[in-house]
Amino acid sequence: MMKAWMNRQLISFIYGVIILIPIELLLNIYRFSRIAKVSISTTIMISSVLIIISTLFGLLWTYKLTAIWVKTKRQAFLPVLLWFPYFLSLMYLIATLFPMTYEGDRPNPVSGLIMIASIIIYPIVVFGFQMLGMHKKSSEELL
Template sequence: MVSILYAFIVLIPIQLMGNVYRISRLTTWEIDTVNMLIAAIIIVDVIGGTILLLLLTRKWLGDRKANFWTVILWIPYFVLFTYLIASLFPITYGGDAPNPVTGLIALGGLIVYPVYILILNFLGFTTKNKKLNPA
């Protein structure tokens, strides 16, 4: 379940960045408005997701070293969810295609994301041990 949440945390910003033109066309909002809204959603997603996953990692996974498997296990869920969204909501209008730079930003984020998960798991692992052993 934690791996599914990790996949959703990265899926939401990537899908929003890739669908800026579609959101603008369907809502008739200006591109700047859509970009500012998406930036706000991404900030809330990152901050809220970090807090939520840190708490869930401590509660559900505990101090087991097996929780570090989530560094890899989010990838199949991310691929599955991306495939489902692309299949259910294909880009049929050429003007909705994202900029090439969006793909580079997404790739950069996906490369750094396992390090982020590793840091969250390490923080959840060490803070749980400090609370149990105060000495």
């Protein structure tokens, strides 16, 4: 029972980190560009590649973990809700540890709109991957 609870929490934590990485990369483009002393276009290109790689790796990892650990549909549904507290606490932790000290590093307003849209759409993505993981498990049991 406790192991299943820890497994759900770990999957939820990973889902929280999966959306945290792209949002933090998006919000800190100017800061990364200034600290690394590279052009903004180079920083955007590197961030885009990191966003794609981290998202694909994270979603595939949670898909496999779901197929291995999750036993019931109720357990598969919980990460759809539980990723958000992890995301908020990690976002708060990063904002506290690395405060914005230089006004030129502030993200543009469109970044906020992209972040809001991502947070609204993300539960649908999590639900889809949870159900895919459950489907993989049920199709393997039939064989």
